[in-house]
Amino acid sequence: DTGVSQDPRHKITKRGQNVTFRCDPISEHNRLYWYRQTLGQGPEFLTYFQNEAQLEKSRLLSDRFSAERPKGSFSTLEIQRTEQGDSAMYLCASSLARGGRSSYEQYFGPGTRLTVT
Amino acid sequence: GIQVEQSPPDLILQEGANSTLRCNFSDSVNNLQWFHQNPWGQLINLFYIPSGTKQNGRLSATTVATERYSLLYISSSQTTDSGVYFCAVVTTSGTYKYIFGTGTRLKVLA
Numbered sequence: 001d002t003g004v005s006q007d008p009r010h011k012i013t014k015r016g017q018n019v020t021f022r023c024d025p026i027s028e029h030n031r032l033y034w035y036r037q038t039l040g041q042g043p044e045f046l047t048y049f050q051n052e053a054q055l056e057k058s059r060l061l062s063d064r065f066s067a068e069r070p071k072g073s074f075s076t077l078e079i080q081r082t083e084q085g086d087s088a089m090y091l092c093a094s095s096l097a098r099g100g101r102s103s104y105e106q107y108f109g110p111g112t113r114l115t116v117t
Numbered sequence: 118g119i120q121v122e123q124s125p126p127d128l129i130l131q132e133g134a135n136s137t138l139r140c141n142f143s144d145s146v147n148n149l150q151w152f153h154q155n156p157w158g159q160l161i162n163l164f165y166i167p168s169g170t171k172q173n174g175r176l177s178a179t180t181v182a183t184e185r186y187s188l189l190y191i192s193s194s195q196t197t198d199s200g201v202y203f204c205a206v207v208t209t210s211g212t213y214k215y216i217f218g219t220g221t222r223l224k225v226l227a
Contacts, residue, residue: 031213042203042217043160056212089158095213104148104167104207106215108160 002026004109006092012115013082020078021112025094032075033106034067035091036060043091049075050097082116089113119144119208121218129224130194138189138221140204148207149180150215151189155200163189163202194225 005024013019025032031050035043046065047057051072061067064082069075079086090113093106120143130136140149151163164171164178166187171178175194180187187204201222205215 033214035215037158042205042220043215044217045214048214056214058214091160093215097213104213105150105162105165106205107162108152111158113158 004092004094004107006090006109006112008112009110010113010115012117015082015084015116017082018078018080019082019114020076021090021092021114022074022076023092023109024074025092026096026107029094029096029107030072031095031097032069033093033095034075034077035093037089037091037111038087046077079114082114084116087114087116119146119206119216121204121206121216123202123204123218123221125221126219127222127224129226132194132196132225132227134194134225135190135192136194136223138191138202138223140187140189140218142185142187142204142206142218144185145209146182146185146206147209149182149187150205151178151187152203152205153198153200154203154220160203191223194223196225196227199223199225 007022033048034046037043049069064080067077089111091111092109095106148167152160166180175192177190201220204218
C-alpha cells in the first residue's frame with residue numbers, strides 16, 4: 001500500500017493557461033474524490049468517482065473544470081483558462097466500496113498546490 | 118446544508134499539557150473522521166469514528182451521534198502535534214462526500 005499520490009506537488013501558472021493534475025489512488029480503492037482547500041479554510045468537495053463513473057459534482061466545479069477517471073484507476077483534474085481565484089491546494093482522496101468491505105474512510109494524498117499569477 | 122463547527126478555533130499549549138477539541142454538527146451523519154493537517158498540507162487520518170470511543174496512543178476520540186458531537190482528546194501534547202485538526206462528516210443524504218469542519222489550529226510550545 002503506497003498511499004494516494006498526486007502530481008505535480010506544486011504548479012505555478014499564468015492566468016489564462018490550462019493546467020492538469022493527476023491523482024493515483026490506493027490500488028484497491030474504487031472511489032476517488034477531489035477537494036479544494038484555500039488558505040485558512042477546510043477542504044471543500046469538488047467531485048467524486050466510483051470506478052470510472054463521475055457520480056457527484058459540486059457547484060464549485062465551474063465549466064472551466066473537468067475531471068476524468070477513464071479506466072477507473074488514476075484520475076485527472078483539468079482547469080482551463082485559469083484565474084487567480086483558482087489558486088488553492090487541490091486534494092485527492094480515495095476509499096473502498098465493495099460488498100461487505102465498504103467503508104467511508106477516506107485517505108488523502110499530499111495535494112497539488114496551484115498558484116496562478 | 119449541514120453545519121460543522123469546531124471549537125476552539127485556536128489553541129496554544131505548553132508541551133505536556135492535555136486538551137480537548139470539539140466538533141458539533143447540525144444534522145445526522147453516517148460517518149465522521151478526524152484529521153491532522155501538518156504544516157506541509159498533508160491530511161493525516163487520526164480516527165474513523167462514526168460512533169463510540171477509540172484510542173490510539175496519546176490520542177482518543179468519542180462520537181455521540183445522537184447528540185451530534187465528537188470530541189478529540191490529546192494527552193501529553195508534543196510539539197509535533199502542532200497543526201490544524203479537522204473533523205469531517207458524511208451526511209445521511211445518500212452522498213459519500215465529506216463536509217469539513219472549521220478546524221482547530223493547535224500550537225504546542227516547547
